[in-house]
Each structure stands twice: as structure tokens, then as C-alpha cells.
Amino acid sequence: MLSLTNISLRRGPKVLISKASFQVHAGQRMGVIGANGCGKSSLFSMILGELDPDDGELGLDPKDEIAHVAQESPHGSGSAVDFVMDGDRELREIQVALANYGHCHPNRGEYGDSDLKSVALHERMEAIDGFTAESRASRLLHGLGFAADEYQKPVNEFSGGWRMRLNLAQALMCRSDILLLDEPTNHLDLPAILWLERWLKRYDGILLIVSHDRDFLDQVCTRIAHIENEEIHLFTGNYSQFETQRAEHLAQQQSMFVRQQREIKHIQSYVDRFRYKASKARQAQSRLKMLERMEQIAPAHVDSPFQFHFIEPKKQPQHLLGLTDVSVGYGEHVVLRDITLNLSAGDRIGLLGVNGAGKSTLVKALSTGSTVLSGDRVFSKDTKIGYFAQHQLELLRPEHSPIDHLRDYAPDDREQDHRNYLGRFGFGGERIFEPVAPFSGGEKARLVLALMIRQGPNLLLLDEPTNHLDLEMRQALSVALIEYSGALVVISHDRHLLRSVCDELLIVHDGIVDRFDRSLDDYPAWLKEQDEKAGQAATKWQDAPAKTANKKQQRQEQAQRRQQLKPLYDKVRDIETKLASGRTALAAYDERLADEKIYTDANRKEELTQLVKDHAVQRAEIESLEWAWLEASEELERQA
Numbered sequence: 334m335l336s337l338t339n340i341s342l343r344r345g346p347k348v349l350i351s352k353a354s355f356q357v358h359a360g361q362r363m364g365v366i367g368a369n370g371c372g373k374s375s376l377f378s379m380i381l382g383e384l385d386p387d388d389g390e391l392g393l394d395p396k397d398e399i400a401h402v403a404q405e406s407p408h409g410s411g412s413a414v415d416f417v418m419d420g421d422r423e424l425r426e427i428q429v430a431l432a433n434y435g436h437c438h439p440n441r442g443e444y445g446d447s448d449l450k451s452v453a454l455h456e457r458m459e460a461i462d463g464f465t466a467e468s469r470a471s472r473l474l475h476g477l478g479f480a481a482d483e484y485q486k487p488v489n490e491f492s493g494g495w496r497m498r499l500n501l502a503q504a505l506m507c508r509s510d511i512l513l514l515d516e517p518t519n520h521l522d523l524p525a526i527l528w529l530e531r532w533l534k535r536y537d538g539i540l541l542i543v544s545h546d547r548d549f550l551d552q553v554c555t556r557i558a559h560i561e562n563e564e565i566h567l568f569t570g571n572y573s574q575f576e577t578q579r580a581e582h583l584a585q586q587q588s589m590f591v592r593q594q595r596e597i598k599h600i601q602s603y604v605d606r607f608r609y610k611a612s613k614a615r616q617a618q619s620r621l622k623m624l625e626r627m628e629q630i631a632p633a634h635v636d637s638p639f640q641f642h643f644i645e646p647k648k649q650p651q652h653l654l655g656l657t658d659v660s661v662g663y664g665e666h667v668v669l670r671d672i673t674l675n676l677s678a679g680d681r682i683g684l685l686g687v688n689g690a691g692k693s694t695l696v697k698a699l700s701t702g703s704t705v706l707s708g709d710r711v712f713s714k715d716t717k718i719g720y721f722a723q724h725q726l727e728l729l730r731p732e733h734s735p736i737d738h739l740r741d742y743a744p745d746d747r748e749q750d751h752r753n754y755l756g757r758f759g760f761g762g763e764r765i766f767e768p769v770a771p772f773s774g775g776e777k778a779r780l781v782l783a784l785m786i787r788q789g790p791n792l793l794l795l796d797e798p799t800n801h802l803d804l805e806m807r808q809a810l811s812v813a814l815i816e817y818s819g820a821l822v823v824i825s826h827d828r829h830l831l832r833s834v835c836d837e838l839l840i841v842h843d844g845i846v847d848r849f850d851r852s853l854d855d856y857p858a859w860l861k862e863q864d865e866k867a868g869q870a871a872t873k874w875q876d877a878p879a880k881t882a883n884k885k886q887q888r889q890e891q892a893q894r895r896q897q898l899k900p901l902y903d904k905v906r907d908i909e910t911k912l913a914s915g916r917t918a919l920a921a922y923d924e925r926l927a928d929e930k931i932y933t934d935a936n937r938k939e940e941l942t943q944l945v946k947d948h949a950v951q952r953a954e955i956e957s958l959e960w961a962w963l964e965a966s967e968e969l970e971r972q973a
Contacts, residue, residue: 334358335380335511335539336392337565342375343387349375352389353565355558359510362533362540364550364572367560369775369803373543376560377401377513380541393511398422400509402517403500407488414484416499417470420506424463427454461508473502476528477521478687494520494688505532511539518546519800522688523826527857545804547572548828581949639809641757641783643817646791650715651678653792653820654699659708661691661698667706668694672846674839676792680820683831685849685856686841692824693722693796695841699822700794719790721798726777731770735760735780738769742787758783759806774801782810793821799830828853908961915955922948 335357342350349372357363365373378384379391381401400420407416419425431454458464471484477498483491488499497520504512518526530552533540544550550557550572557568557575568575655675662668668691676682676699684692697704700720702712729738736751743751755765758779769777778801785793793814799807807827814821814834825831831838831853838849842863851859925931926948931941 334392334394336390338390338392340379340389340391341387342372342379342384344372344375348563350560350565351563354389355565355567356392357539357541357556359538361556362536362542362554363556363558364554364575365541365543365558365560366550366572366575366804368805369773371560373560374515377515377541377543380511380513397510398507399511399513400504400507401513402497402504402515404515406493406496407499407503408496409489410487412485413474413479413488413491413499414467414470416488417473417502417506418466420503421461421463421466421508423461423508424458424466427458427461427463430454431458470502470506473505476525476532477502478525498525501529509538511541512536513541515543516545517542518544518549518826521826523685523828523856524687524860526826527860545799545802545807546827546829547804547807577952639757639759639779639806641786641809642813643786643819644789646717646789646819648715648717649678649791649819650713653677653680653713653716654718655709655711656698656705657709657711659698659710660706661694661704662706663694663704668704668844669841669846670844672698672708674699674846676820676822678791678820679818680822681834681836682822683835683838683853684822684824684841685838685853690841691844692841695846696720696722696794696796696822696824716792717788717790718792718794719785719788720794720796721781721785722796723800725781726774726801729769729777729780732768734766734768735783736765738780738784739787742784754787755783775803775806778802779806786813791819793817793819793823795821795823795825797824797826799825799827908958912955912958915951915958919948919951919955922951 336355338354340350340353341348365376367373375384379386380393381399409416431451462469471481474484475481479495479498488496491499501514501517501520504514517529521529526546526549530549533542533553540553542550542553552571554571555569557570557572559566559568559575559579568578570578653676656672659672659674660667660670661672672695684695686692694704698710700718702710735755736748739746739751739755743754746754752761752765755761759776760780760783769780772780778798782798798810802810807830811830811833814830817834821834823831823835835853838851838853840847840849840859849856849859922944925944931937931944
């Protein structure tokens with residue numbers, strides 16, 4: 334058990350956490366959230382013993398093994414798999430002891446104390462699964478995206494992002510009682526994130542996670558610790574459930590409720606603009622679905638420091654940019670081939686694919702044509718591109734302030750206009766006059782976004798725009814992109830962003846660009862199918878004609894398997910039926926709550942109170958059903 338009793342933490346004169354108390358038990362997976370600088374990383378440092386609390390008591394069993402991801406980039410000539418195995422300290426100690434024993438006792442004599450020690454070491458090695466350690470380390474590397482021929486590759490030959498994956502694998506290798514993960518998805522692509530989610534859900538120790546990826550928190554966490562105003566508030570459930578609970582609390586405050594309704598109307602106005610235009614039918618439908626979600630979560634973010642919108646493009650040509658029979662790459666190396674892609678006004682495309690598949694190379698081809706090796710790139714004269722990529726953070730001039738940068742793009746605006754604009758991105762007071770050199774990655778990312786938006790582009794090319802951004806800024810960006818009237822192409826491992834803003838998905842794999850005709854939620858299944866195909870191809874290549882003896886017997890086994898799985902299939906379908914009914918009922922409650930008269934008519938106060946209660950009960954029932962569906966689906970997937 335991990336316990337905090339009246340803990341207070343300071344960094345210099347600033348109070349981060351004051352008189353916080355809570356307990357976490359084995360098997361609980363807690364997401365630690367809050368604004369940047371609120372004390373999340375300091376809390377982890379305190380648990381690791383790197384920082385002493387200013388007041389209160391930290392309760393930890395001294396025997397507990399604590400694992401965390403090292404922030405320093407690893408180096409050395411040792412192999413990747415050996416580096417990962419170093420995460421199990423006891424394993425390495427036993428291996429050293431056994432090696433020393435063998436060296437000191439080359440000729441075994443009579444059975445004595447030394448032999449007993451050797452037996453004990455081997456028994457302990459067996460108990461900790463030490464003899465399968467290399468296999469376990471290899472599975473971790475595979476799950477995090479390393480190819481089989483890279484397991485023996487020296488650590489210092491990997492790039493920075495892949496070295497950080499090695500740090501994560503090493504932390505997971507540790508047989509820990511407490512696991513601390515600070516932004517574990519930062520250097521992962523979506524397939525690796527999906528694998529990590531599955532791994533963490535099987536972790537039986539105490540898990541604390543700092544993350545700005547709401548889908549990741551939803552999938553992994555069973556509790557949320559929200560740090561706000563120097564206090565830690567605990568919530569049961571995942572991030573979406575936290576959002577709902579916080580929204581209900583904030584919505585009780587009338588001023589907050591009014592602001593929420595204003596935000597929802599603002600989003601609705603966008604939908605109304607395109608609802609009856611045939612050419613925009615798909616986009617409008619997508620926005621309507623997102624609006625349903627926004628109505629639920631809007632109150633939880635009404636006090637967000639970020640409130641911005643994209644500037645309406647001055648010109649909106651129908652045909653923006655096209656690639657025909659294009660190959661892209663670098664020098665002699667072709668990364669993607671035979672690409673034909675036309676971007677038109679209103680297109681909203683998300684790019685899927687593992688890291689290294691060529692997504693960024695494709696976006697660079699769209700942005701500047703710098704990676705086009707052959708084929709035609711046609712660019713409309715009225716197309717104005719807004720391009721965001723991580724390397725652009727380095728293009729900020731370190732000695733210049735946010736307002737200096739903004740003046741370059743809007744030299745005719747008044748200083749107050751600059752202040753107001755930067756304030757929507759969280760830059761206020763004297764901060765706008767300070768040099769950007771010491772700014773955090775999140776602050777630099779916000780500034781680059783602000784500068785890009787100020788140009789009024791009609792085509793956005795976004796390469797991992799949410800890296801370094803906290804949850805509130807990610808939510809504000811999602812809302813702004815929903816309302817954006819131009820076209821966009823986005824690369825992101827943030828599923829919430831992709832689900833919110835994209836109408837079409839393309840998959841970049843095996844040197845080509847394909848249309849992904851399934852939903853984003855089907856992407857894990859697609860990845861699994863690709864792995865199975867690759868495995869089948871490898872088996873076929875290695876031992877060619879291995880046919881099963883009897884087709885009739887095979888059909889009988891398949892029928893028996895289907896019969897065994899039938900109860901699980903029936904359970905999933907039954908839950909889906911109940912969910913559909915529950916969502917219909919919730920929509921009816923939402924419709925009644927959208928009626929403004931119920932808030933202004935004093936005689937309907939009791940009706941409103943009962944309606945809010947019924948709405949909360951119905952929503953809680955849906956959330957319970959969704960968890961049940963998730964568990965049943967995972968059980969079906971495990972057994973299928």
C-alpha cells in the first residue's frame with residue numbers, strides 16, 4: 334500500500350500540494366492529472382525518494398520495489414535485450430552470484446554448503462522466472478515496436494525516441510510493486526500505445542500514470558487523482574468518468590452552466606451552417622456526433638485557460654492540393670510510392686501507421702514538396718498552408734518573446750489585440766514579453782500553434798500537434814478544429830483528436846498509402862490481422878507444406894469452438910442492445926434539458942431537479958454497460 338497523510342510539497346516559494354491525503358492499493362491504476370506545473374512530477378519525485386515532503390507523512394513499505402522510466406537517454410554498446418533485462422535487478426544479482434560460484438568452484442567436490450547455496454540460487458532463479466527472462470524481454474521489445482533483428486543491436490545505435498522506448502521496456506521488465514509512468518506514450522506510435530494499454534491492464538501492483546492522452550487514461554485507469562488549487566481530489570473510474578463527475582459539480586454553479594450553454598450553442602452554429610448542404614453532409618454528420626460528446630464534457634472544461642478559434646480563411650478554393658503518381662523519400666531511398674491524393678475544401682483526413690512508415694514524409698511532400706522524388710504535385714495559387722511539426726518549435730527565435738513573434742505575423746495590430754490573442758493560448762501578464770528560450774515544450778508548442786492560426790490558413794497539415802500539450806489545451810485544440818472550416822491532414826497518436834476532427838482515415842504501410850475503410854476503433858483489430866498474416870507468411874516460408882490432417886476434423890473443431898464462444902457472443906450482443914436502448918433514453922433526457930424554458934420557469938424547479946437526477950442515473954447506467962461491454966469484448970478476444 335502507498336499512503337499520503339497531510340502531505341505538503343513546495344518548489345521554492347511556490348506551494349504545489351497542501352495537506353493531501355489518500356491511499357492506493359495493489360491492483361489499482363491511478364491517473365494523476367492537472368495543469369502543467371501543478372506538482373505531478375514532484376509527487377513522483379517524492380515517492381522515489383528524490384524529494385522530501387515539506388510536511389506530512391509518506392507511507393511506503395521499504396521492501397516494495399519501485400519502477401519508473403528513466404528520463405535520461407540510455408547509451409552503451411550492450412544489446413537492447415540485455416539493457417531491458419537490466420531492469421530486473423534481482424535477476425542480475427543472481428546471475429552474477431551464479432557466475433562467481435561457477436568461477437570459484439570449477440571442480441565440484443563433496444556435497445557441501447557451497448552446493449546448497451548453488452541450489453538455493455537456482456531455485457530462486459526458477460521462482461522469479463529468470464530462465465525465461467530473455468524471452469520476456471524480447472516480448473516487451475516486440476510489443477513496443479522493435480523488430481526481431483534489433484534485439485541484439487547495440488543501444489547507442491538507436492535514435493533518441495527508440496532509446497526512450499528502451500527505458501520504458503526496462504521499467505516494465507522490473508518485477509515492481511509500484512510502477513510510476515510519467516508521459517509513457519510520448520515516444521510511442523499508436524500500435525505501441527495499444528499494446529502498452531493491454532500490458533498495464535494486467536499489472537497487479539500499484540500503478541500511477543501521468544498522461545495527457547485521454548483515451549489512454551480511459552483504457553488503463555481505475556481511479557483519477559486531480560491536482561488543482563494545491564489540493565488532490567480523488568475520483569473513482571477512468572478519465573471520462575472523472576470528466577462527467579466534475580462536469581456535474583461545475584454545472585451546479587449557475588455562471589458555469591450559462592457559459593457551458595453558450596459554448597454548446599457556438600458549436601451548434603457550425604453544424605447548422607452545413608447541415609443542409611449536400612456537399613457537406615458527411616462533415617456535418619461527423620460534427621453532430623461530436624456535438625453529442627461535447628455537450629457531455631463541456632462543463633468539465635469551462636474554467637480552461639485556453640479559449641481560441643481558427644481565423645476564417647480569406648479564400649477557400651475548392652481544389653487545394655493534389656499528388657498524382659507520386660513517390661516520396663530522401664535521395665535514392667523511396668519511402669512511399671504510387672501516391673494519388675487530392676485535397677479539397679472541407680476534407681478532414683487522419684493518417685494512421687507505425688512510426689517510420691512514412692507519414693511525416695508524406696506530410697512534408699504535401700507541405701513543401703521537399704520529399705517528392707517523382708510524379709506531379711499540383712498546388713492552387715489560393716491555397717494557404719498552415720504546417721505544424723515538432724521541429725518547428727526549434728525555429729522559434731530564443732531571444733524573442735511571444736509578442737515579438739506575433740508582431741511578425743500581424744504588424745498592424747494594436748498591442749492590446751496581441752495581448753488578447755496570446756491570452757487565449759495561456760500567455761498572460763508579463764509572460765508575453767519574456768524570451769522563449771526557457772519556455773517548456775508545451776509553451777513553445779502553444780506559441781507555434783498560435784502563430785500558425787494567426788495566418789488564417791485554408792489547409793492545415795498537423796504532424797503530432799498534441800505532443801507536449803496538456804489535457805486542457807488538447808481539448809481546446811479539438812474544439813477549435815471541429816469548428817475550423819478549412820481542410821486538414823493530421824498525424825496523431827491521440828485517438829480523441831482523430832475521432833473528433835477527422836472524417837476520413839488513410840493508412841500508411843508497406844510503402845503505400847491506402848484508404849482505411851473501418852472506424853478508428855477497428856484499428857487494433859486491423860493491426861492484429863496484419864500480425865497474423867505476417868506470422869502465417871513466415872510459417873509458410875519456413876516450413877512449406879504443413880497441412881492439417883483431416884478437413885472434416887478441422888470443421889468439427891471449428892464448430893465446437895464456435896459453440897464454446899456462443900455465450901460470450903450472446904453476452905456482447907445483449908449488452909449492445911441494452912446500450913442502444915440506454916442511449917436512446919439519454920438522448921430524450923438531453924432533449925428535455927436543452928429546453929431553455931425549464932431553467933427560466935420557477936414553477937418547473939422540481940421537474941428540473943428530478944430530470945437532472947434521472948439524467949445522471951441513466952448516464953451512470955450507460956457507463957456501467959460500456960465497462961461491461963469492454964470486459965466481455967476483451968474476454969471474447971482472448972478466447973477467440
